[in-house]
Amino acid sequence: MEKIIPPGMRSSLERNRSAMNSIFEFHRSVNREPDYDDILLMFYRIISPVYERGREFADDLLCGIFDSVLKLCGKGYIGRGGRFPAVEDLFFTMLNSFGDLLTAQKDFPVVLFNALFNVYQKSEEAMKDWGDKMPLLSCSDDFESFRKKGFILAWRLGVARYRERALELIDSLSADDIRKIFEPENFNNDDTEEFISSLKINLWKNPGNISAEAKPVFLFTDGFRGYGGHFSNIPSVFSSDGELYAADGDAVFRIYADIFGVELVHEPEMVQVKKNRSDAGLVYGSTGEIILNGRSTPLPEFCRGDIRSSASAGQTIAWTVNSSYKIFIAGIVAGHG
Amino acid sequence: MIRGGGMEEHNSLGKVSQSPTVPGKVHGRRKFDIADLYNKPVSTGEEKPGESYGLDEKLRKAYFWVANYAIINPFCDIEYNETSPNRYVIGDNKTGLTLATGQSYASFILLPLLTLVTRKKCLLVGGPGRGKTSSAMIMGLLAGYSMKDIKRAVQHGQPQMTVSDLLGNPLPSDMVNARSMDEIQIAWRRWLGMKVKIIDEYNRIPARTQSALLNVMSENYAELLDQVYDCPEAAWYLTANDDAGGGTYQVIEALKDRIDIVVSALHFNTRFLKDLLDRVERGIKPEEMIPDEIIFTEEEIEQINREILEVEIPEKLMRRIEYFASQFELLESGGEQFEYKTKDNVKLSGESISQVMQGETGKDQLKDLSYQTLNGLSVRAFMTCLTFIKALAYFRGNECADFSDVRHILPFVLHDKLAQNSDSPFFEQPENAVYKYDRISWIRKLFDLSCAEYDRAGLDKKDPVGELLASFTKGLDGVTETEAAQKLQQIEKMIGDISAGRKIYAPQFDDILTLKYLHQRYTNYLSWLKWKK
Numbered sequence: 007m008e009k010i011i012p013p014g015m016r017s018s019l020e021r022n023r024s025a026m027n028s029i030f031e032f033h034r035s036v037n038r039e040p041d042y043d044d045i046l047l048m049f050y051r052i053i054s055p056v057y058e059r060g061r062e063f064a065d066d067l068l069c070g071i072f073d074s075v076l077k078l079c080g081k082g083y084i085g086r087g088g089r090f091p092a093v094e095d096l097f098f099t100m101l102n103s104f105g106d107l108l109t110a111q112k113d114f115p116v117v118l119f120n121a122l123f124n125v126y127q128k129s130e131e132a133m134k135d136w137g138d139k140m141p142l143l144s145c146s147d148d149f150e151s152f153r154k155k156g157f158i159l160a161w162r163l164g165v166a167r168y169r170e171r172a173l174e175l176i177d178s179l180s181a182d183d184i185r186k187i188f189e190p191e192n193f194n195n196d197d198t199e200e201f202i203s204s205l206k207i208n209l210w211k212n213p214g215n216i217s218a219e220a221k222p223v224f225l226f227t228d229g230f231r232g233y234g235g236h237f238s239n240i241p242s243v244f245s246s247d248g249e250l251y252a253a254d255g256d257a258v259f260r261i262y263a264d265i266f267g268v269e270l271v272h273e274p275e276m277v278q279v280k281k282n283r284s285d286a287g288l289v290y291g292s293t294g295e296i297i298l299n300g301r302s303t304p305l306p307e308f309c310r311g312d313i314r315s316s317a318s319a320g321q322t323i324a325w326t327v328n329s330s331y332k333i334f335i336a337g338i339v340a341g342h343g
Numbered sequence: 344m345i346r347g348g349g350m351e352e353h354n355s356l357g358k359v360s361q362s363p364t365v366p367g368k369v370h371g372r373r374k375f376d377i378a379d380l381y382n383k384p385v386s387t388g389e390e391k392p393g394e395s396y397g398l399d400e401k402l403r404k405a406y407f408w409v410a411n412y413a414i415i416n417p418f419c420d421i422e423y424n425e426t427s428p429n430r431y432v433i434g435d436n437k438t439g440l441t442l443a444t445g446q447s448y449a450s451f452i453l454l455p456l457l458t459l460v461t462r463k464k465c466l467l468v469g470g471p472g473r474g475k476t477s478s479a480m481i482m483g484l485l486a487g488y489s490m491k492d493i494k495r496a497v498q499h500g501q502p503q504m505t506v507s508d509l510l511g512n513p514l515p516s517d518m519v520n521a522r523s524m525d526e527i528q529i530a531w532r533r534w535l536g537m538k539v540k541i542i543d544e545y546n547r548i549p550a551r552t553q554s555a556l557l558n559v560m561s562e563n564y565a566e567l568l569d570q571v572y573d574c575p576e577a578a579w580y581l582t583a584n585d586d587a588g589g590g591t592y593q594v595i596e597a598l599k600d601r602i603d604i605v606v607s608a609l610h611f612n613t614r615f616l617k618d619l620l621d622r623v624e625r626g627i628k629p630e631e632m633i634p635d636e637i638i639f640t641e642e643e644i645e646q647i648n649r650e651i652l653e654v655e656i657p658e659k660l661m662r663r664i665e666y667f668a669s670q671f672e673l674l675e676s677g678g679e680q681f682e683y684k685t686k687d688n689v690k691l692s693g694e695s696i697s698q699v700m701q702g703e704t705g706k707d708q709l710k711d712l713s714y715q716t717l718n719g720l721s722v723r724a725f726m727t728c729l730t731f732i733k734a735l736a737y738f739r740g741n742e743c744a745d746f747s748d749v750r751h752i753l754p755f756v757l758h759d760k761l762a763q764n765s766d767s768p769f770f771e772q773p774e775n776a777v778y779k780y781d782r783i784s785w786i787r788k789l790f791d792l793s794c795a796e797y798d799r800a801g802l803d804k805k806d807p808v809g810e811l812l813a814s815f816t817k818g819l820d821g822v823t824e825t826e827a828a829q830k831l832q833q834i835e836k837m838i839g840d841i842s843a844g845r846k847i848y849a850p851q852f853d854d855i856l857t858l859k860y861l862h863q864r865y866t867n868y869l870s871w872l873k874w875k876k
Contacts, residue, residue, distance in 0.1 A: 016381040026377040034375070050380060072377075203597050 164267030672719030
């Protein structure tokens, strides 16, 4: 099938022909030989909807987008060599939805792709949720707003490593944003400040229902490398300077966990075990229970077994069992058990 | 070659072979250009069957369809060899026959096809009934026109043809009512707007009408009663019969000069008479069965045009073409001032170039190629040669033109542009007499002789004028006074060396003028530097 070039697009491309050809030659010299038709098609898919709506790109922006396409295609993220079709599909859909940002922000395609990819690392479902919710967050014409809300939403959907940064940005959220991102029950606009404060204080409090009784939260993550996990050997957990880590002898991963989810992030350097005194509790595998803040709670079935290792940091406990490659997490709101 | 077996042939007429025309050829873009995004519709990746190849492959498929099905033309006069071919000597004249070992082509089909995609002007010559008009019509069909449109649009030259017959008529009501020429509307002839224009028997058009035709051919617009019609870029096909049929006119020189390439319709090979009879008996009309896959859209032709221009002519090959082209202009006794020592100067004075050349002594008129022609080459001829050389290389699926491409194209482009000096001693040699009739072979011979001379002089390795020119082309920015003075000395020494040789030959003519030009530029630059101080 063939499509016709929208009016306006031709003159923009003609004007920037020399610059874009030079950009191409640069990428060709540093990356593998690009697929010419593929590059053109990807570029066309991004810019043509804008021109079809009667809008135009500034010259430097157009060149910037072309550069982004070459980068993304060169690394095998989009195009014929694209390794993540789900991400790519959502990428083009969202570029269409955020046309204002596309025509205003030079590196928007790369930023968007990175965001999608990062959430995709959590899960495809989380990425799709992110893609569905972002257009509802009133940030289609403000890049900073897009970036902040996108970050917070990603955290909300389980990209746990974003927590710290998200909490720095969360004050900028309106009541409406909070409602859309966190979907709290019985939430009034007046509750905004309290809600945000609660999130900052309580790693494990369910923001969907602040008034509900806080119960321990049990999560697990990861597994054998052969099945898409991180570990080639059964891992052990440990704590250091108030943070939790998992290691299998080949690599070390920092554990990020909160009410929204858990993630493992590779630590490039060796981490020394340093336990803190104010740990939340201990795990007793043989009795199938866990002591959190001095109170005993039965372990869910999925995380029982012979305890191989355990560690705690703050209100979070992590442990592993001899029969599994998974990392098990329990968290409790401070003062509860 | 034409296959026998009527029904089988009939059924296969409407099909194009899916196997590649050049096995092993990888199709792909030669050079990235963002312009490809706006110069043609963008493919969204959903390919139609049979469209997974490049346009050069489509062009080849079109050629082979025409050669195998449309026209009974079992000739391969454009020969290419991949390995050393077998050669035979045949007849009293000891004519060489080569059995080509590479894919070879019929000029009568290939060159009109290249004309179509380069939008040039092709003259088809030959006796009556040899398929000249048919060949032109097939090109029109390949461009997407219907047979009905083409037949109606062919302009048939005849002695009573007027300008109005050719271009159009003013609306009668406007003629009566108009108060000024601006108000007259013209009903322009439909053929003016077509992208394939066919003029049948153009040498039967009277001189006055030829002038109107010249306007359209050269400037791409038609003018009548102060009204102008801008014609689109088009491929032109003109046919001409010989004079034996009568009713012909002298074609004006300017019109002849606008012809880009001349192709001869060769005789019908009688061994294929049966195939012809088959077609007549079964009513097979290839022009009604052109497969869709080989019809070119306007955008495709434009794209092919662009791709052709990207074909490279290597520098060393370019140098040989330059050397060949420089052989013909010099006529030492044609003027006193150096720049005017040209055949053109003598021609403008009305004198006979041949006689002036005969009066020259001191040079070997047998070996000096310059004495074989009555003129040099125009800029237009150069450009046409280069375009067709690239087009032929493109057709063959190559990114660079090669020596054979040049050797094949030059004779057809220069066929009517290089006027032969039949009084030259060269043609008096018994073995060369045949070149008086066979212009294609003559021009090819000229090129071969030029290349032999080029090799003998070792010009591939030493080209001091070329080096000076290349140095100059880099620009004068940053060139110091000393460097400029050194250049001047170098130029003066080179001219001194040529002067010491006493004789000047045609290729040196352009070299000397180039040196003079460079001397002038460096002199001016030096003056400027001194003034700046």
